[in-house]
Amino acid sequence: MTTGEPVLAMRGVRAELGGRPVLRGIDLTVRRGEVVALLGANGSGKSTAIRSVIGQVPVSAGEIELFGAERRAFRDWWRIGYVPQRTTAAGGVPATVTEIVSSGRLSRTRFGLFRKADHAAVRHALELVGMADRARDNVEALSGGQHQRVLIARALVAEPELLVMDEPMAGVDLASQEILAATLREQVAQGATVLLVLHELGPLEPLIDRAVVLRDGCVLHDGPPPRAVGQHALPGHDHVHPHEHTPQRTGLLN
Numbered sequence: 656m657t658t659g660e661p662v663l664a665m666r667g668v669r670a671e672l673g674g675r676p677v678l679r680g681i682d683l684t685v686r687r688g689e690v691v692a693l694l695g696a697n698g699s700g701k702s703t704a705i706r707s708v709i710g711q712v713p714v715s716a717g718e719i720e721l722f723g724a725e726r727r728a729f730r731d732w733w734r735i736g737y738v739p740q741r742t743t744a745a746g747g748v749p750a751t752v753t754e755i756v757s758s759g760r761l762s763r764t765r766f767g768l769f770r771k772a773d774h775a776a777v778r779h780a781l782e783l784v785g786m787a788d789r790a791r792d793n794v795e796a797l798s799g800g801q802h803q804r805v806l807i808a809r810a811l812v813a814e815p816e817l818l819v820m821d822e823p824m825a826g827v828d829l830a831s832q833e834i835l836a837a838t839l840r841e842q843v844a845q846g847a848t849v850l851l852v853l854h855e856l857g858p859l860e861p862l863i864d865r866a867v868v869l870r871d872g873c874v875l876h877d878g879p880p881p882r883a884v885g886q887h888a889l890p891g892h893d894h895v896h897p898h899e900h901t902p903q904r905t906g907l908l909n
């Protein structure tokens with residue numbers, strides 16, 4: 656699917672962290688309705704690339720456009736649902752599941768005042784990820800997979816058009832993975848555009864339209880997901896998952 660208008664465009668994007676070039680001229684376009692996987696070895700710059708998109712990493716050169724607007728002028732942040740690389744949902748602050756998910760809805764309210772529709776959106780987002788029965792629980796009491804479901808509900812609650820997710824399946828148990836895959840499938844069926852960092856395509860593979868593979872801060876491949884182009888078409892990488900201790904030989908992706 657390459658017919659939609661660009662929802663996200665990066666052109667020649669460079670970024671340095673700790674005095675080191677981490678993005679060395681990234682070109683990446685995601686069009687409306689596409690599901691694009693950002694792949695590559697540990698340290699290749701995947702998280703930095705998406706953090707530059709949402710403004711968490713300063714860009715030293717190049718351009719980023721969101722929904723046709725220059726990123727610095729872009730204000731409609733509710734149109735983007737961001738799921739950061741997994742941390743605890745509360746970041747050490749005691750909070751209930753409902754509170755965390757509600758925080759994702761603030762961008763849709765005036766002065767943070769919740770109306771009926773906002774409360775309904777929170778309930779709906781929790782239902783989407785199968786967490787409605789945990790609404791009042793403290794997030795600290797949740798498993799890793801449940802945490803991740805809450806973070807995804809927080810990203811969905813503003814009804815965004817573009818979902819940007821950093822390894823949404825990382826450290827997530829199988830049951831939660833299936834729920835997340837189903838949730839994503841539903842979002843995509845409803846027309847959501849998705850850019851997600853993955854270390855393997857896994858259960859999301861059927862959803863992926865295109866894969867962009869980074870190496871050393873550059874785009875190595877932009878096209879069909881690697882399985883479709885053959886296991887040997889691209890160089891292999893060692894990918895060490897941040898939540899795993901033993902290095903895993905992953906080929907390119909698995």
Ligand SMILES: Nc1ncnc2c1ncn2[C@@H]1O[C@H](COP(=O)(O)OP(=O)(O)OP(=O)(O)O)[C@@H](O)[C@H]1O
Pocket residue numbers: 672673677695696697698699700701702703704897
């Ligand atoms: N805040 C920072 N300060 C200095 N260097 C950083 C910082 N954040 C990331 N880096 C470095 O930038 C490079 C790219 O990191 P990034 O997290 O974007 O990679 P990644 O492809 O997402 O890797 P992973 O699969 O491990 O999450 C790495 O070498 C990393 O050490």
